[in-house]
Amino acid sequence: MSWIVEPRDPRTQSEGVVAGYAHTARRWPSQPLVARPHGAGELSGPAQLERRLPPSPADLAGRGANRALGQLIHLRARVVDEDGAPVPGALVEIWHCNSAGRYLHPNDSSDSPPDPNFRGNARLVAGDSGLVELRTIKPAAYAVPDTDGWWRPPHIHFSVWGRVWLSRLVTQMFFPGDPLNESDAILNAVRDPEARARCIARFVPTVPGPENALVYEYQLVVRGRKAAPRMP
Numbered sequence: 479m480s481w482i483v484e485p486r487d488p489r490t491q492s493e494g495v496v497a498g499y500a501h502t503a504r505r506w507p508s509q510p511l512v513a514r515p516h517g518a519g520e521l522s523g524p525a526q527l528e529r530r531l532p533p534s535p536a537d538l539a540g541r542g543a544n545r546a547l548g549q550l551i552h553l554r555a556r557v558v559d560e561d562g563a564p565v566p567g568a569l570v571e572i573w574h575c576n577s578a579g580r581y582l583h584p585n586d587s588s589d590s591p592p593d594p595n596f597r598g599n600a601r602l603v604a605g606d607s608g609l610v611e612l613r614t615i616k617p618a619a620y621a622v623p624d625t626d627g628w629w630r631p632p633h634i635h636f637s638v639w640g641r642v643w644l645s646r647l648v649t650q651m652f653f654p655g656d657p658l659n660e661s662d663a664i665l666n667a668v669r670d671p672e673a674r675a676r677c678i679a680r681f682v683p684t685v686p687g688p689e690n691a692l693v694y695e696y697q698l699v700v701r702g703r704k705a706a707p708r709m710p
């Protein structure tokens with residue numbers, strides 16, 4: 479493990495406020511950040527985080543009569559540091575919309591139909607290899623409310639908590655081959671094409687079987703030069 483984290487290239491991170499997407503202006507600092515020394519308040523962390531924020535079942539799709547609509551997928555996300563070393567114990571919260579493009583959230587004002595069998599979000603703890611696995615359905619693209627019909631590509635939101643208060647990353651994962659990836663304002667707020675490519679999951683062919691979910695793997699880098707961009 480290296481003790482010096484190399485500074486990031488700003489082109490690998492989001493520009494933050496996205497023109498034409500009003501919500502981003504409320505989610506990003508309007509003033510430049512101020513560097514401050516790291517004391518106990520920053521370098522300590524919440525005790526017994528798993529007890530305060532208990533993990534949930536790693537299944538948003540359900541089964542049988544309670545199965546959510548949509549393509550069944552199996553997501554394997556590995557939380558790693560700048561050296562590719564696993565970050566066991568990271569608390570990973572995951573949420574995405576249903577197969578019609580609607581979130582399980584009261585603020586979703588779209589007219590896309592809800593799915594009573596879709597759970598909508600999960601909270602998982604990374605294992606010794608940094609891995610979290612989730613059985614779910616592939617989210618749909620959706621038109622962003624309060625815009626002139628801007629469609630977002632299918633994507634999955636992540637929030638990662640580490641061991642100290644400063645260790646928090648909120649980002650998004652995208653699906654390979656989707657044509658909307660090319661024009662998405664949030665993804666393209668990251669100017670470096672290699673950094674954008676790192677935001678896209680890898681499709682893994684599987685052997686047909688009774689639970690033949692589409693498998694996607696994703697490397698969630700939480701710090702360093704290849705850290706995942708912060709995305710609202």
Ligand SMILES: [Fe+2]
Nearest residue numbers: 575630633635
């Ligand atoms: Fe979203």
